[in-house]
Amino acid sequence: MTDLERHAYDVLVIGAGGSGLRAAIEAREAGLRVAIVCKSLFGKAHTVMAEGGIAASMGNSNPHDNWQVHFGDTMRGGKFLNNPRMAELHAKEAPRRVWELETYGALFDRTPEGKISQRNFGGHEYARLAHVGDRTGLELIRTLQQKIVSLQQEDEREFGDAEARLKVFMELTITELMHDGGAPDGPVSGAFGYWRESGRFVLFDAPAVVLATGGIGKSFKVTSNSWEYTGDGHALALRAGAKLINMEFVQFHPTGMVWPPSVKGILVTESVRGDGGVLRNSEGKRFMFEYVPEVFRGQYATTEEEADGWYEDPEHNKRPPELLPRDEVARAINSEVKEGRGSEHGGVFLDVSTRLPADEIKRRLPSMHHQFLELADVDITAQPMEVGPTCHYVMGGIEVDPDTGASSVPGLFAVGEVTGGMHGSNRLGGNSLGDLLVFGQRTGAGAAAYAAAASKDRPTVIDASIDAVTATAEEPFQREGGESPYTLHQELQQVMNDLVGIIRREPEMQEALDKLADIRERAAHLSVEGRRQFNPGWHLALDLRNMLQVSECVARSALERQESRGGHTREDFPGMDAKWRSVNLACHLDPATGMVQLTRQQVPTIRDDLMHLFERSELEKYFTTEELADFQDVRQGEDDQS
Amino acid sequence: MTYDGHFRVWRGDDGGELVDYTVEVNEGEVVLDIIHRLQATQTPDLAVRWNCKAGKCGSCSAEINGHPRLMCMTRMSIFEEADTITVTPMRTFPVIRDLVTDVSYNYEKARQIPAFEPPADLEPGEYRMAQVDVGRSQEFRKCIECFLCQDVCHVIRDHEDNKAAYAGPRFFIRAAELAMHPLDARNDRATFARDQQGVGLCNITKCCTEVCPENITITDNAIIPMKERVVDRHYDPLVWLGNKIRRREH
Numbered sequence: 001m002t003d004l005e006r007h008a009y010d011v012l013v014i015g016a017g018g019s020g021l022r023a024a025i026e027a028r029e030a031g032l033r034v035a036i037v038c039k040s041l042f043g044k045a046h047t048v049m050a051e052g053g054i055a056a057s058m059g060n061s062n063p064h065d066n067w068q069v070h071f072g073d074t075m076r077g078g079k080f081l082n083n084p085r086m087a088e089l090h091a092k093e094a095p096r097r098v099w100e101l102e103t104y105g106a107l108f109d110r111t112p113e114g115k116i117s118q119r120n121f122g123g124h125e126y127a128r129l130a131h132v133g134d135r136t137g138l139e140l141i142r143t144l145q146q147k148i149v150s151l152q153q154e155d156e157r158e159f160g161d162a163e164a165r166l167k168v169f170m171e172l173t174i175t176e177l178m179h180d181g182g183a184p185d186g187p188v189s190g191a192f193g194y195w196r197e198s199g200r201f202v203l204f205d206a207p208a209v210v211l212a213t214g215g216i217g218k219s220f221k222v223t224s225n226s227w228e229y230t231g232d233g234h235a236l237a238l239r240a241g242a243k244l245i246n247m248e249f250v251q252f253h254p255t256g257m258v259w260p261p262s263v264k265g266i267l268v269t270e271s272v273r274g275d276g277g278v279l280r281n282s283e284g285k286r287f288m289f290e291y292v293p294e295v296f297r298g299q300y301a302t303t304e305e306e307a308d309g310w311y312e313d314p315e316h317n318k319r320p321p322e323l324l325p326r327d328e329v330a331r332a333i334n335s336e337v338k339e340g341r342g343s344e345h346g347g348v349f350l351d352v353s354t355r356l357p358a359d360e361i362k363r364r365l366p367s368m369h370h371q372f373l374e375l376a377d378v379d380i381t382a383q384p385m386e387v388g389p390t391c392h393y394v395m396g397g398i399e400v401d402p403d404t405g406a407s408s409v410p411g412l413f414a415v416g417e418v419t420g421g422m423h424g425s426n427r428l429g430g431n432s433l434g435d436l437l438v439f440g441q442r443t444g445a446g447a448a449a450y451a452a453a454a455s456k457d458r459p460t461v462i463d464a465s466i467d468a469v470t471a472t473a474e475e476p477f478q479r480e481g482g483e484s485p486y487t488l489h490q491e492l493q494q495v496m497n498d499l500v501g502i503i504r505r506e507p508e509m510q511e512a513l514d515k516l517a518d519i520r521e522r523a524a525h526l527s528v529e530g531r532r533q534f535n536p537g538w539h540l541a542l543d544l545r546n547m548l549q550v551s552e553c554v555a556r557s558a559l560e561r562q563e564s565r566g567g568h569t570r571e572d573f574p575g576m577d578a579k580w581r582s583v584n585l586a587c588h589l590d591p592a593t594g595m596v597q598l599t600r601q602q603v604p605t606i607r608d609d610l611m612h613l614f615e616r617s618e619l620e621k622y623f624t625t626e627e628l629a630d631f632q633d634v635r636q637g638e639d640d641q642s
Numbered sequence: 643m644t645y646d647g648h649f650r651v652w653r654g655d656d657g658g659e660l661v662d663y664t665v666e667v668n669e670g671e672v673v674l675d676i677i678h679r680l681q682a683t684q685t686p687d688l689a690v691r692w693n694c695k696a697g698k699c700g701s702c703s704a705e706i707n708g709h710p711r712l713m714c715m716t717r718m719s720i721f722e723e724a725d726t727i728t729v730t731p732m733r734t735f736p737v738i739r740d741l742v743t744d745v746s747y748n749y750e751k752a753r754q755i756p757a758f759e760p761p762a763d764l765e766p767g768e769y770r771m772a773q774v775d776v777g778r779s780q781e782f783r784k785c786i787e788c789f790l791c792q793d794v795c796h797v798i799r800d801h802e803d804n805k806a807a808y809a810g811p812r813f814f815i816r817a818a819e820l821a822m823h824p825l826d827a828r829n830d831r832a833t834f835a836r837d838q839q840g841v842g843l844c845n846i847t848k849c850c851t852e853v854c855p856e857n858i859t860i861t862d863n864a865i866i867p868m869k870e871r872v873v874d875r876h877y878d879p880l881v882w883l884g885n886k887i888r889r890r891e892h
Contacts, residue, residue: 040691040693040699040701041691041701041745042749043787044693044694044699044700044701044787046693046694048693048694048698048699048786049694049696049698049699058767095767096766096767099766099767099769100766102760102766102769103760103766104758104760105757105758105760105820105823105826107771107776107779107780107783107823108776109773109776109780110771110772110773110776112773113770114770114771114772115770117773132780132783133780135698135784138698138783138784138786139783142783142785146757146758147757149752149753149757150757150758152753153753153756153757156753162753197738197739197742226692226693226694226695226699227692227693228693259670260669260670260671261668261669261670261671262668262670262671262672262675263670263695263696266695266696267696367697367698370697370857371696371697374697374715374717375672375696375697375715375717376670484682484686485686486681486682486686490682528686529686529687530686530687531687533739534687534689534738534739534740534742535686535687535689536681536686536687536688536689536690537681537686537687538687
C-alpha cells in the first residue's frame with residue numbers, strides 16, 4: 001500500500017451539499033475534528049440547484065401558520081407514510097434553522113416589515129417558503145460554505161492552521177466504507193476512496209461516518225439531477241449492512257424543460273406556479289381542475305375565478321389545483337400528453353406571461369427567465385414554457401433514527417436525500433432544504449456524540465480490507481475488450497426511464513429486473529482505457545456499480561407494492577390501499593450472495609397528540625377502520641365530556 | 643439538423659496541445675453536450691468539470707474561441723456549421739489536465755476575507771432588513787463562482803506575480819456584499835479591500851462584468867463603490883479625524 005494516502009478524523013462527512021455542510025458545522029462546533037469529502041469542487045453540490053425555498057412555519061406571511069399546520073401538510077403530502085417523528089422534528093425546528101442562517105450572513109428576500117418573505121408552494125397551506133428569488137439553493141450552499149470558512153478562520157487564529165479541525169477534501173470519491181477489524185457486520189471504521197484528479201487512493205480512519213450524498217437521479221434518462229447523483233450513499237450503506245426503505249417512491253417533478261433535447265429534464269421551479277403560473281394543454285384549457293383527487297377534494301378551487309382569487313385573498317378562496325402536491329401534477333401532465341393534448345415537443349404549457357407583468361416575472365423568477373432565454377429561445381415574460389415530468393428526488397433511502405441520524409450500523413449516520421422516511425411517499429416542495437438543515441444539525445450532533453464516546457477505543461481498518469477495496473477499484477483497468485461504461489450507463493437510464501418510470505406496470509418491471517441483471521453481468525466485464533489520473537470513464541465505471549444496486553432496489557420495491565401512492569403509480573393497481581399505508585418496504589443485501597433482498601416492516605406509529613391534529617373524516621381517507629377504531633375527534637370528545 | 647462539427651480541444655497539462663476532432667452536433671445543443679459526446683464516443687478520458695448543466699453551479703468554465711464562457715450555456719447555434727471551435731482551459735489558472743484547471747487560488751482568497759459578523763444585540767429571528775437594502779448585496783450573492791471574472795482579469799491573467807497581492811473581481815464583490823450588508827457588524831471592509839485585496843490594482847476595464855454569466859454589474863456596482871469607500875475613509879480629512887477620535891476601526 002505504498003500509494004495509499006491516509007487521514008484520521010473523528011467525523012467523516014461524505015457529501016458537501018446542504019446536509020453534509022450543516023452536519024459538519026455541528027460536529028466541528030462540538031469540538032471534534034471533521035473531514036468533508038465531495039466529488040465536485042466545494043460549493044458546487046446539487047443543493048445549488050434548489051430554486052423555490054425553505055419551508056418553515058415562521059408565520060411571516062400568514063400569522064396562522066405554525067408547526068402543527070406544517071406537520072399536517074407534510075403528512076398529507078407523503079400520504080401518511082412518513083416517519084411521523086421526522087416530520088414533527090422537521091416542522092418544529094425548521095424556523096430556528098432558517099433564522100440561524102441569517103446569523104451566518106444569508107440574505108433572504110424580505111417582507112414590507114423587513115422580515116423574511118415567504119412564498120406559496122404546492123401542498124403547503126400557507127405561504128411558507130423562505131427564499132431568495134428563485135436561487136434559494138445557491139444562497140443556502142454559499143451561506144454554509146462561508147460559515148465553514150469562518151470556522152476555519154477561527155482555527156487559523158487559534159492553532160495557526162485553518163484546517164486544524166475542519167478540512168474539505170474536494171474532488172474525491174468514496175468507493176467503500178470500512179468496518180472495524182474487517183468484520184462485515186461490525187461498526188464502521190472509516191472509508192476508502194480516490195482523488196479524482198490523480199487517481200491516488202485515500203483512506204480515512206474515522207469512528208463516525210455521515211453519508212450526505214443526495215439522490216439517485218442519474219439512473220434515469222430524463223432527470224433534473226447532476227452527474228453526482230449516482231446513489232453512492234445509498235449503495236455504500238447497503239454494502240455496509242444498512243437498510244434502505246421506501247425505495248419505490250421516486251419523485252418526478254412535474255415541470256422539467258422538454259425542449260431542446262439537450263436540456264430535457266432541467267428543472268423549472270415550482271415557484272412559477274406558486275407565483276401565479278398556470279398549466280394549459282394544447283387546447284388552451286387549464287386542465288388541473290379535472291385532476292383533483294378524492295383525498296384533496298374540498299381543499300382546492302373548482303373554478304378559475306376562485307383559484308385566481310386565492311393569490312390575493314387566501315382566507316376566502318381555495319387554492320388553485322396547479323398547487324397540488326407534485327405527484328398529482330406530474331401524473332396529470334403525463335395523462336394530458338398521453339391523450340394527445342400535449343405540446344409540440346411532448347409537454348404541456350406553463351404560462352406566467354399572461355399572469356404577471358414582465359418586470360415582476362424578471363424580479364421573482366430571474367433564473368427561469370435567463371434559463372429559457374439562453375437555452376430555449378423562449379421569453380417567459382411573453383410566451384408560455386413547454387414543460388413535462390423529470391426525475392427529481394428519491395423519497396426512499398437509509399433508515400435512520402430521527403433524533404440522531406444513526407443508521408442500524410454502529411458509527412454510520414445519514415442525512416438529507418440519502419435517508420428515507422421524512423417525506424413518506426412524496427416530498428413537498430420546500431421540505432428538502434428544511435430537511436437538510438434540521439437533520440443536518442441533528443445528525444452532526446449525533447455523529448459527534450458517537451465519535452466522542454468512541455475516541456478512547458477507536459475502531460480499526462485492517463490491511464486485508466484495504467487490499468480488497470483497492471482491487472475492486474482497479475478492476476476496470478485489468479480487463480480488455482469489455483464494453484464502455486458510457487454505453488452501459490445509457491442503457492441503464494433507458495431501462496429505468498421506460499420501465500420503472502412515472503407510470504409502472506408489473507410486466508415492465510419484471511422486464512426491468514431482467515435487464516438490470518443483464519447490465520450488471522456486463523458491467524462486471526466492462527473495461528476502461530487510460531490511467532487513473534482524472535479519468536471520467538473510470539469514475540463512471542465505479543459509479544455504475546452503485547447505480548445498478550440502487551436501481552434494483554427501486555425496481556424490486558416498486559414491483560412489490562401493489563397500490564398507487566405518492567411517487568409510486570401502478571397502472572395495474574391505480575388506487576391507494578389503506579392496508580399498504582402502514583407498510584415500509586426495506587431493502588438489504590443478503591450477506592451470502594450480495595443480492596438485494598426485500599422485507600416488509602411497519603411504518604412507525606403516529607403518536608396520539610399528532611393524530612389529533614387531523615379530523616377523523618380526513619384520516620378515514622388514509623387509514624383502515626381497525627387503525628381508527630379508538631380514534632375520536634378531539635372536539636367531539638370534549639363535547640361528550642361536557 | 644445534425645452535422646459534423648469541427649473541434650480543437652486542449653489535451654494534456656501545461657505542456658499539452660490542441661487536438662482536432664470531428665464530432666456530431668444536433669439541434670439545440672451546447673458546447674458541453676459536444677464535449678460529453680467526445681467522452682462517450684472518442685476520448686473516454688477527456689477531463690472536464692461540470693455539474694448542473696443549467697448555468698447554476700459554475701463548474702464548466704472554459705475558453706471557447708478564446709472567450710471565457712460556461713460550456714453549458716454556450717449554444718452551438720451561435721457558430722456556423724463550418725467553424726472550427728476551439729475549447730481551451732481557463733488561462734489564468736494552472737492546467738491540471740485537458741479542460742480542468744487548478745482553481746485553489748480562489749479558495750485561498752475566499753478564506754482571507756473576514757466572515758460576516760453578526761450584530762451582537764440581535765437574536766436569531768430578530769433580524770429586520772428592508773428589501774431595498776438587501777437587494778444591493780443580493781446582486782453579488784448571485785455569483786455562482788465560475789471564476790470567469792478571475793480568468794479574464796488581466797491583472798492576474800498576464801501577471802502571475804500579482805496573484806499574491808490581488809484577490810480579483812469575484813472577491814471584490816464578496817467584500818462589497820459584506821460592506822453593503824445592512825447588519826454586518828464590521829466597518830473595515832473598505833480598508834481590507836485596499837490593504838489585503840489589492841482593489842487599487844484594478845483599473846476598471848470592465849472585462850469581468852462583460853464575461854459574468856449572472857450579469858452581475860461587478861465593476862460599477864461593486865468595485866467602483868469599494869474604491870470610493872477607500873477614498874472616503876482614508877483620504878477625506880473629516881472622516882480621517884472622526885476615525886482617529888472614535889477609533890471605530892477594528
